[in-house]
Amino acid sequence: MLNKVLVANRGEIALRVIRACRELDITAVAVYSTADVDTLAVFLADEEVCIGEHNPMDSYLDPRRILSAAIITNSDAIHPGYGFLAENADFADMCEAHRIKFIGPSSKTIRLMGDKSQAKKVIQEVGLLNVPGSQGLVDNIEKAESMAEEIGYPVIIKATAGGGGKGMRIANNKKELNNNFEPARSEAQNAFGNPGVYIEKYIANPRHIEVQILGDGKGNVIHLGERDCSIQRRHQKLVEESPSPVVNESIRAKIGATAVKAASEIKYEGAGTIEFLLDESGNFYFMEMNTRIQVEHPVTEIVVGLDLVKEQIRIARGENLPMAQSDVKLVGHAIECRINAEDPFNNFSPCPGKITEFHSPGGPGVRVDTHAYAGYVIPPYYDSMIAKLICHGRNREEALARMTRALDEFIIEGIPTTIPFHKRVMTDPRFVAGEVNTAFLEDFNLDE
Numbered sequence: 338m339l340n341k342v343l344v345a346n347r348g349e350i351a352l353r354v355i356r357a358c359r360e361l362d363i364t365a366v367a368v369y370s371t372a373d374v375d376t377l378a379v380f381l382a383d384e385e386v387c388i389g390e391h392n393p394m395d396s397y398l399d400p401r402r403i404l405s406a407a408i409i410t411n412s413d414a415i416h417p418g419y420g421f422l423a424e425n426a427d428f429a430d431m432c433e434a435h436r437i438k439f440i441g442p443s444s445k446t447i448r449l450m451g452d453k454s455q456a457k458k459v460i461q462e463v464g465l466l467n468v469p470g471s472q473g474l475v476d477n478i479e480k481a482e483s484m485a486e487e488i489g490y491p492v493i494i495k496a497t498a499g500g501g502g503k504g505m506r507i508a509n510n511k512k513e514l515n516n517n518f519e520p521a522r523s524e525a526q527n528a529f530g531n532p533g534v535y536i537e538k539y540i541a542n543p544r545h546i547e548v549q550i551l552g553d554g555k556g557n558v559i560h561l562g563e564r565d566c567s568i569q570r571r572h573q574k575l576v577e578e579s580p581s582p583v584v585n586e587s588i589r590a591k592i593g594a595t596a597v598k599a600a601s602e603i604k605y606e607g608a609g610t611i612e613f614l615l616d617e618s619g620n621f622y623f624m625e626m627n628t629r630i631q632v633e634h635p636v637t638e639i640v641v642g643l644d645l646v647k648e649q650i651r652i653a654r655g656e657n658l659p660m661a662q663s664d665v666k667l668v669g670h671a672i673e674c675r676i677n678a679e680d681p682f683n684n685f686s687p688c689p690g691k692i693t694e695f696h697s698p699g700g701p702g703v704r705v706d707t708h709a710y711a712g713y714v715i716p717p718y719y720d721s722m723i724a725k726l727i728c729h730g731r732n733r734e735e736a737l738a739r740m741t742r743a744l745d746e747f748i749i750e751g752i753p754t755t756i757p758f759h760k761r762v763m764t765d766p767r768f769v770a771g772e773v774n775t776a777f778l779e780d781f782n783l784d785e
């Protein structure tokens with residue numbers, strides 16, 4: 338049994354985990370940097386520990402400080418949330434060595450699926466298509482040129498150890514490949530401590546589709562449908578929905594079953610996501626696996642009727658999966674908008690500062706996940722997300738109508754936010770029709 342869980346994160350996900358612990362009658366311990374002393378997670382946790390200064394390297398990214406906090410509070414487990422140390426296999430190793438349960442997959446699984454070149458091999462063995470590209474890492478420009486010639490331009494250079502667009506460059510020809518190869522490796526080294534990159538064929542204008550899975554660590558896995566995360570800026574997701582407007586029951590069953598097979602092969606434990614690119618011909622290509630809870634997990638929770646964070650904790654303490662695959666039903670439609678402290682009229686520049694007014698929307702089918710409140714100061718040191726606004730309806734039309742109404746009700750003053758951007762997206766004819774892809778924002782005009 339897990340009696341006390343330390344939450345190794347900040348912001349809305351820290352508060353999300355604390356609430357799940359409360360409902361499971363588990364003591365929740367919050368850690369915080371000096372910049373986060375006034376966050377709601379600190380106020381609402383059962384215990385709290387300051388782990389350092391505002392620099393993430395001196396707090397949330399320092400595994401020794403996190404483990405020390407767990408040890409001095411006698412915590413049984415650590416929930417990493419997303420980001421920071423959530424996909425750090427060495428940190429999971431350290432937890433295992435100190436007999437503290439890491440709420441997530443084993444360090445071996447994190448290491449395997451976190452190395453994208455190795456993950457592609459696993460996926461290929463269970464029948465999923467990989468994007469054509471190198472079978473392993475490409476460590477010099479000569480190999481990169483050879484691979485690009487073999488698969489044809491355009492190609493994309495990708496960091497093997499990370500995500501979020503870091504260490505990623507598109508090359509349309511040999512000159513661009515030469516100009517981008519070393520900068521991609523350098524960015525990967527700076528972001529992830531690993532300069533490894535691989536080369537893939539660049540698929541123009543795909544949709545970004547991901548499948549949510551749950552595994553018990555014993556080979557039993559279920560999938561909970563898919564999410565469409567195609568609206569992105571610089572490879573960062575901005576709007577997500579479930580189910581995807583273009584995935585029918587037949588495709589869902591096929592891709593879901595293959596994702597389950599892949600996760601079962603590695604005896605996956607906890608919540609995870611297998612991400613795909615869907616091309617204009619309807620072909621799915623494996624992109625990566627995220628071995629953690631995702632920012633956009635609420636849209637799946639709403640349409641499936643499960644609390645994924647609670648299920649993570651239940652699985653970590655040895656309980657069985659909450660249902661069989663035949664019991665999984667998608668009910669209605671959900672859309673999520675990420676509300677960030679950014680100015681969409683100024684190239685989405687971050688806008689930290691004090692929130693003077695904060696009013697959350699409400700009403701049927703509306704959920705807000707946030708750590709912010711009136712008087713809260715958004716620090717400049719971390720991700721700029723303020724809140725996640727999630728709306729559910731009996732169908733996509735109702736979910737969209739509720740999101741449009743909820744955005745009108747959402748009041749945040751004192752700093753610029755992305756609310757005006759989301760209002761414009763929700764009325765864009767292409768989005769209303771469900772006809773979007775990852776290039777959606779390239780010709781998007783916020784002022785229209």
